[in-house]
Amino acid sequence: MMQVAGPALDLSRSERRRTLYSGVLVLVLATLLAAGYGQANDMNSGGFVQGLAKFLDYPAEIALEAWTARGEFAGLLLRFLPALLETLNIAAVATILGGICATALAFLGTAGLGVHPVLVPLARRLMDVMRAFPELIIALFLIFVLGTSPVPAMIAVGFHTAGALGKQFSEVNENVDRRAVEGLQACGASWLQRMRFAVLPQVLPNHLSYFMLRFEINLRASAILGFVGAGGIGSELRRTIGWGKGAGDETAALFVLLILSIFVIDQASSWLRGRITGAGQVS
Amino acid sequence: MPDRFGSVAFAYGRFMQVTGLTTSFGRTIAVNDVSFSIDAPRMIGVIGRSGAGKSTLLRTINRLTPATSGQILVDGRNVLELGGAAMRRWQRDCAMIFQQFNLVPRLDVVTNVLLGGLNSHGTLASMFGMFGSDRIERALHALERLEIADLALQRAETLSGGQQQRVAIARALVQEPEMILADEPIASLDPVSAETVMTALRTIHERNRLTVICNLHTLDTARRYCDRVLGMLHGRIVFDGAPCELTQDVVREIYGTEQDIDEATTSTSLTAAAPVRLAHAAA
Secondary structure, eight states: HHHHHHHHHHHHHHHHHHHHHHHHHHHHHHHHHHHHHHHHHHSSSSOOHHHHHTTTTHHHHHHHHHHHHHGHHHHHHHHHHHHHHHHHHHHHHHHHHHHHHHHHHHHHHHSSSOTTTHHHHHHHHHHHHHHHHHHHHHHHHHHHOOOOOOOHHHHHHHHHHHHHHHHHHHHHTSSSSSHHHHHHHHTOOOOHHHHHIHHHHHHHHHHEEEEHHHHHHHHHHHHHHGTTTTHHHHHHHHHHHOOOOOOOHHHHHHHHHHHHHHHHHHHHHHHHHHHHHOOOOOO | BBOOOOOOOTTTOOEEEEEEEEEEEEEEEEEEEEEEOOOOEEEEEEEEEHHHHHHHHHHHTTTTOOEEEEEEETTTTEEEEEOHHHHHHHHEEEEOOTTTTTOTTTSSSHHHGGGGGGGGHHHHHHTTTTOOOHHHHHHHHHHHTOOOOOGHHHGGGGGOOOHHHHHHHHHHHTTSSEEEESSSSTSSSSSHHHHHHHHHHHHHHHHTTEEEEEOOOOOOHHHHHHHHEEEETEEEEEEEOOGGOOOOHHHHHHHHHHSSSOOHHOOOOSSSOOOOOHHHHOO
């Protein structure tokens, strides 16, 4: 009797302990949240509850001003197009340069593809470091050194991209069919040839969609960097938002441009992916 | 002059001598002190239980798996000591056929066959996928020899097992090897495909005067297609002789069993076992 009850008793005891731990954890989190809210509310100029009522005021104001200026809205879009192009440029250069570094780091940082075992953790830690720095910090530092221009933004965004995209690429690389790699190794193909012909065709569609997603993310990141002097659509946004009343139509036009660009990139991504998965050819 | 295996020794066959070859993984000794030599192009079958070391033996010869000790002399040089480009050149010389075909699934058939020539292709030119009409013609010719030229533009992953294995053999031909190592080439195929693949290997052996070393899991296949049989047990070679010398006693020893083995039960062939000898061998 005791032999049967022994393990069962242990199980129910550990079950009860787990429940207790979960309960304590929830309680601690709830206390932290409540305390944090109280503190933040005391320090804020406005209150959270009063602010909630005005939550939609600013967006409504922008929409209203845009509606009032609907006649000239197309003109506004056209006027900000150069700024958008500059931001798109920053994002594109950063994504392409960062993507090239990411591809190299990802192949070096994937175990089991024939890379020297010492290089794999090195490449991974390097990607960790590159990811750890927020773009904004790197950009602020580079703007301080190189002056206000789009170049610091490109470097900052590209640096972060190499780390972030490299991690995603290397996770895709880990799932390739190793038999194909082995097949080419047995033919006497060099490491580069094995990566090019056995791994790349398998990972290209996924790399491409991560690449295009990163391009979208970088477009947004480049826009933010405009706030600290990197030019482009971000500088315009800082101006119109900083002015407050009266520039709502311009703010709206800038957002419309950003949103449209994301739409275009997303569509291009699906189209490219379809092309690549459909054709079956790498070249 | 006909030797004890009934074939004619070809003057330009490469001499290969394996001496004391041992391959171990940690404490497991997969290939244990194996010695044999090949003095003329032969079709050699390697039989034995699963885990007897057949695969490891072939993989060690191709340098896919590092040997622990011993040597493999080919034309007087130990191929186990080769490194870098010389090692890849040796891998090109001894083409490997795998049980799971090891093609690149997303590439089309003709590209897969072209990849067999990567070793003799400059890395830079191959990186851009520029193969040139000569190579493409040779690849198509190889596919024609295996009667699958009509599949040239299909993706490898859409093919049946038997078709994929023939693509793999075509890839091996494009390598222009001096030897073919086939690791259980028919173990995942249906009887009809198995016969096609084995006949293809036999034809290549006879027409191109290549040594073919073929791991087989059925005795009757070894009897039908091979001139010489190596029997392996626990990593050692326990039998080396002509198929006709495979008596029930010998078979029991190779498979380490007390009972007789009924070959009709394990057979995957369509017709009763009778040695297949194509026109050439009769001469």
